[in-house]
Amino acid sequence: MTTFQHKRIRDYLFVVFLLGIPCFTTAQSVESKPRKSEIYFPQAPLPRTWRNSLGLVFTTTPPELTEEIRVSVPAIDLNFQRGLTKRLFFAGRFQTQFVQNNLSLGLRWARPITDRLAVSAGYDVSGWGGALKIKDVFSSQAYGLESMPNVSVGYHLKSDLRLTVKSEVILDHYYRSEVGTLAIVRDRSQVNGFALTVVLEQPLYNQRYVSAGFRAAYSNFNWQLWSLYDTFDRNLFYPQLIFAFIL
Amino acid sequence: MKRYCYLVPILFVIAFGGCRKDYEAPLPYTFINSSGSGRFSPAVRQALEGVYVVSDGSTQFGSEVVLKWSYLLEGTDSTHYLSVFTGLDAAYFNLEGSAQTDSLVLNGYWRKLVNADIGLARLVVQAKHNGRLQAFSGNLPAGDTLVIKGLYGAGKNTPSLPLTLQYRRPLNKKPFNIMAHRSGGRTADLLPASENSVAIIKLASRLGATGVEMDVRYTKDGVPVLYHDNTLNLRLIEKSGLTGSLESYTYKQLSALVRLINGEQIPTLEEALEAVVYNTGLKFVWLDTKYVGPMDPIQAIQQKYLQKARQAGRDLNIVIGLPTTDALDSYKALKNKANTPILCELDTAITRNLNAGIWAPRWTLGPQTDEVLAMKAQGRTVYVWTLDEPTFIEEFINQNKFDGILSNYSPVVAFYHYTEQ
Amino acid sequence: MNVRLPIINWLVVLLLLSLSASAQQVRRARRIVPDSIDTKKDTRRGPYTIVASAGSGLSYYSTHVLIPDALEQSHLSRFGVPASFRLMWHPDHRLRIGLESGWVPMYSYRGQITGEPARVNISVIPVLVVFSMPLAWLSGTERSVARRMAVTVGSGYYLNQSRLRYAGDVIGSKNSLGWMAAGSYTHPIGRRFRVAGELKWYDAVSAENAAFTAEVQLVWRAFSW
Numbered sequence: 001m002t003t004f005q006h007k008r009i010r011d012y013l014f015v016v017f018l019l020g021i022p023c024f025t026t027a028q029s030v031e032s033k034p035r036k037s038e039i040y041f042p043q044a045p046l047p048r049t050w051r052n053s054l055g056l057v058f059t060t061t062p063p064e065l066t067e068e069i070r071v072s073v074p075a076i077d078l079n080f081q082r083g084l085t086k087r088l089f090f091a092g093r094f095q096t097q098f099v100q101n102n103l104s105l106g107l108r109w110a111r112p113i114t115d116r117l118a119v120s121a122g123y124d125v126s127g128w129g130g131a132l133k134i135k136d137v138f139s140s141q142a143y144g145l146e147s148m149p150n151v152s153v154g155y156h157l158k159s160d161l162r163l164t165v166k167s168e169v170i171l172d173h174y175y176r177s178e179v180g181t182l183a184i185v186r187d188r189s190q191v192n193g194f195a196l197t198v199v200l201e202q203p204l205y206n207q208r209y210v211s212a213g214f215r216a217a218y219s220n221f222n223w224q225l226w227s228l229y230d231t232f233d234r235n236l237f238y239p240q241l242i243f244a245f246i247l
Numbered sequence: 248m249k250r251y252c253y254l255v256p257i258l259f260v261i262a263f264g265g266c267r268k269d270y271e272a273p274l275p276y277t278f279i280n281s282s283g284s285g286r287f288s289p290a291v292r293q294a295l296e297g298v299y300v301v302s303d304g305s306t307q308f309g310s311e312v313v314l315k316w317s318y319l320l321e322g323t324d325s326t327h328y329l330s331v332f333t334g335l336d337a338a339y340f341n342l343e344g345s346a347q348t349d350s351l352v353l354n355g356y357w358r359k360l361v362n363a364d365i366g367l368a369r370l371v372v373q374a375k376h377n378g379r380l381q382a383f384s385g386n387l388p389a390g391d392t393l394v395i396k397g398l399y400g401a402g403k404n405t406p407s408l409p410l411t412l413q414y415r416r417p418l419n420k421k422p423f424n425i426m427a428h429r430s431g432g433r434t435a436d437l438l439p440a441s442e443n444s445v446a447i448i449k450l451a452s453r454l455g456a457t458g459v460e461m462d463v464r465y466t467k468d469g470v471p472v473l474y475h476d477n478t479l480n481l482r483l484i485e486k487s488g489l490t491g492s493l494e495s496y497t498y499k500q501l502s503a504l505v506r507l508i509n510g511e512q513i514p515t516l517e518e519a520l521e522a523v524v525y526n527t528g529l530k531f532v533w534l535d536t537k538y539v540g541p542m543d544p545i546q547a548i549q550q551k552y553l554q555k556a557r558q559a560g561r562d563l564n565i566v567i568g569l570p571t572t573d574a575l576d577s578y579k580a581l582k583n584k585a586n587t588p589i590l591c592e593l594d595t596a597i598t599r600n601l602n603a604g605i606w607a608p609r610w611t612l613g614p615q616t617d618e619v620l621a622m623k624a625q626g627r628t629v630y631v632w633t634l635d636e637p638t639f640i641e642e643f644i645n646q647n648k649f650d651g652i653l654s655n656y657s658p659v660v661a662f663y664h665y666t667e668q
Numbered sequence: 669m670n671v672r673l674p675i676i677n678w679l680v681v682l683l684l685l686s687l688s689a690s691a692q693q694v695r696r697a698r699r700i701v702p703d704s705i706d707t708k709k710d711t712r713r714g715p716y717t718i719v720a721s722a723g724s725g726l727s728y729y730s731t732h733v734l735i736p737d738a739l740e741q742s743h744l745s746r747f748g749v750p751a752s753f754r755l756m757w758h759p760d761h762r763l764r765i766g767l768e769s770g771w772v773p774m775y776s777y778r779g780q781i782t783g784e785p786a787r788v789n790i791s792v793i794p795v796l797v798v799f800s801m802p803l804a805w806l807s808g809t810e811r812s813v814a815r816r817m818a819v820t821v822g823s824g825y826y827l828n829q830s831r832l833r834y835a836g837d838v839i840g841s842k843n844s845l846g847w848m849a850a851g852s853y854t855h856p857i858g859r860r861f862r863v864a865g866e867l868k869w870y871d872a873v874s875a876e877n878a879a880f881t882a883e884v885q886l887v888w889r890a891f892s893w
Binding site: 058060063070071072159160161200202203204205206210212241 | 713716759760761762763765799823844845873874
């Protein structure tokens with residue numbers, strides 16, 4: 001089979017996979033209310049129930065790449081998790097900035113250690129893609145595949161406050177960049193960097209819970225800045241502010 | 248439990264704090280910069296230039312490298328430097344001939360531009376005769392090959408790792424303009440000189456550049472200076488506290504209180520062009536119009552230095568770059584456009600209307616083969632900017648359609664150009 | 669792949685939005701006991717309050733200063749008098765959100781450059797989104813000092829300003845992202861008013877301007893609903 005045919009098959013499989021997602025849809029049990037108070041805290045949602053959050057994540061750009069223009073670029077951040085068994089759950093995350101998106105799908109296994117402390121381990125695979133077509137400036141697109149093995153430790157403080165610390169290793173698996181009719185591909189798996197997330201989850205008003213936190217990522221490449229064509233072989237610091245409403 | 252609670256603000260402070268790592272690449276080698284060529288006579292230098300195969304050291308520097316000489320002039324004195332350009336991690340060597348008279352020894356340093364790896368290097372030039380190495384006299388009989396053997400190291404450590412280069416073939420002679428961005432390179436690439444400084448203009452040839460691009464702005468009192476960003480900021484200048492747009496400050500204020508990140512003064516355009524004409528062998532200068540306002544003073548300086556170059560017998564072209572419609576308007580407002588070579592970054596229609604000699608589109612638009620060939624058919628030169636991705640540099644050079652590339656990584660462009668067959 | 673990638677992007681967006689919408693269906697399921705279940709909460713809403721505060725005090729510039737070599741007989745001052753004001757929303761739980769702004773002097777230096785006097789003043793205007801949490805959960809009891817203490821963190825923009833008086837007068841400004849962290853103690857002095865003491869760290873990251881401030885603030889519980 002030619003590379004082109006491989007590509008087409010991969011694309012179709014991807015679309016079929018996406019269309020299959022609604023098969024996981026729904027089931028809120030009437031007997032036991034699903035938890036709507038955490039997303040990051042290492043505890044599985046009730047089996048066959050969903051747990052979602054919608055918010056924003058702001059990433060500060062490193063000066064090596066954006067130089068004088070130091071901004072915090074926002075992305076819409078959607079988390080969606082579904083309990084599979086008592087301890088195992090599916091964790092998905094979709095971040096979008098419209099011209100570029102990142103979809104992460106993974107599994108996590110969580111268990112309590114004491115009545116306040118809980119841990120989880122997980123593995124997420126994320127695909128990202130972006131396309132820019134601006135007259136006289138860009139005719140480029142890129143996409144790639146990363147994976148993030150992660151471990152979280154959560155502490156449930158008194159008065160409905162949950163603190164979670166999550167550490168991830170970011171691995172790169174595939175990168176393809178196209179400008180006009182030229183394309184380059186890098187498909188060697190390598191360690192891209194690592195990230196540490198600290199999140200507090202608590203009620204904000206009435207019954208509405210929020211996740212508010214900070215993620216410090218040190219990585220060689222960040223998918224949001226693909227269009228800056230980072231050639232620095234250095235881990236750059238990407239601080240991110242996270243704020244989301246748990247739905 | 249209480250212990251964990253105190254952790255929260257501490258974690259926040261650590262997380263929010265200045266967690267950025269400051270990278271540095273201090274030069275481990277101090278150049279002697281002795282004028283004259285010593286044992287490296289013009290014939291020896293000519294013989295040394297070429298494409299070499301790397302046997303020892305290929306994991307660090309790749310399987311092939313390019314050797315090229317460049318020079319600096321001070322009055323009538325000339326100092327010669329040998330550069331080695333590689334295709335791996337944008338690595339290059341900067342070497343000078345040793346004063347030793349018994350053999351051809353080169354001392355200097357190597358650096359990888361993609362990260363901060365740097366180290367010392369010491370190489371000896373020899374000839375391989377009947378499979379055996381012997382001193383190179385300056386004449387290379389048929390059947391003999393030049394072999395450069397030596398050691399390189401990490402940081403300031405004494406070189407201990409072997410490096411062996413064997414001559415394979417001469418450099419690609421096709422004319423091509425290797426233009427260094429920001430007068431030589433970016434400050435973020437941790438070069439020994441700041442971007443848009445006279446010091447980096449003098450370094451540009453050693454990085455493989457045959458031309459430079461400079462960013463021109465006006466101070467409040469109308470003095471044209473080289474400075475890229477809109478504002479005074481810590482990316483480019485040492486922290487004096489002063490901030491705001493460069494155009495708010497007079498030249499007197501800037502020269503007294505502002506220093507570039509490596510300690511240099513912000514140069515005036517005239518100082519920069521003076522260095523290009525009288526101190527270097529650079530063939531091309533691209534004056535990028537970062538200012539908004541009348542172009543007349545820049546045109547006057549351009550013509551003055553074109554004249555000076557002619558008088559000094561220099562093969563030098565100085566063009567004014569038009570990146571935006573504002574710059575276009577400033578150019579159109581010039582009363583007399585004779586002897587004012589320009590470069591247009593806008594689309595082909597505008598380039599044709601202006602009858603610009605050079606069209607320079609962004610590399611992110613792709614190879615644009617049809618447009619490029621159409622421009623060249625009209626006798627125009629086509630450059631592409633600012634291309635740093637090594638794999639894309641190789642692709643664009645292999646396209647064989649462009650007349651030059653503007654890059655922060657001139658060593659990479661030099662490598663792919665000179666090794667092309 | 670030219671046209672397909674944007675299409676796939678939008679397909680993903682639409683699919684996931686429909687996913688969120690459709691995940692609201694209810695159907696009977698096998699009862700499974702999870703590791704822990706929230707007990708049924710009181711669903712009545714507590715009071716929401718808008719709280720405004722303003723304060724002033726002393727600031728100390730705490731990062732490195734580089735006085736240009738050309739300046740002779742230089743004199744540096746790191747102290748200043750800041751002003752800050754905050755507008756906060758106190759909902760019926762612990763976390764409070766608001767906006768903060770003000771003016772914080774950073775440092776100033778003066779001297780002579782070849783006989784001519786020169787003076788530089790640096791200050792910042794923060795515009796931050798702030799989150800605050802009282803520390804009452806530390807001890808859990810009503811009558812502790814801890815319930816009057818709070819931690820505040822914020823992030824946003826700083827407008828860095830410099831004023832140069834040498835061969836002319838130049839005011840320059842540049843935005844910079846940054847953050848803030850503070851600890852405060854609030855004491856009631858009436859039904860609507862409180863007085864607070866706060867120690868703050870302002871950090872305008874890309875301009876490398878950071879200062880400690882110690883402030884006394886007047887806190888006004890403007891209105892509740």
